Amino acid sequence: MRLKLKRWYRAKATYGDLEVIDDTGLVVFRCKTLELPWKGNERNISCIPEGRYEVHKEGPSSTRAYVYFRVQDVPGRSGILFHPGTYTSHILGCILPGEILQDINTDGVLDILNTAKTLKKLTDFMPDKFTLEITNAEKRP
Numbered sequence: 001m002r003l004k005l006k007r008w009y010r011a012k013a014t015y016g017d018l019e020v021i022d023d024t025g026l027v028v029f030r031c032k033t034l035e036l037p038w039k040g041n042e043r044n045i046s047c048i049p050e051g052r053y054e055v056h057k058e059g060p061s062s063t064r065a066y067v068y069f070r071v072q073d074v075p076g077r078s079g080i081l082f083h084p085g086t087y088t089s090h091i092l093g094c095i096l097p098g099e100i101l102q103d104i105n106t107d108g109v110l111d112i113l114n115t116a117k118t119l120k121k122l123t124d125f126m127p128d129k130f131t132l133e134i135t136n137a138e139k140r141p
Contacts (some may be wrong), residue, residue, distance in 0.1 A: 022098035
């Protein structure tokens with residue numbers, strides 16, 4: 001099993017389509033993602049760079065009462081998690097998986113809904129260690 005994340009970069013947020021791909025290459029689950037905008041991989045204000053990362057399943061812990069994912073070996077960064085949240089204000093460089101992108105607080109930025117439920121589905125699907133591949137969904141000039 002592996003995850004493939006295709007991103008769309010915007011000024012105030014990064015949106016994505018996340019796919020769970022099994023060992024035969026079949027897509028077995030899809031969801032949306034919300035991240036911070038690209039700001040040069042700066043800690044706490046940027047999404048992480050495109051690339052391939054190993055991801056580990058962790059938790060529950062004393063600070064999180066749920067199972068979550070930790071992205072490993074991000075250049076110049078640490079503590080990059082997949083966790084629940086709704087708004088970009090809930091993110092310090094992490095990835096929020098959810099079912100729907102919608103501007104629920106009318107600030108012009110799409111928010112993400114049903115993240116706890118979606119994260120639970122992902123943690124049920126995925127093994128303790130797997131690969132995440134992040135790419136740009138838009139064609140580059």
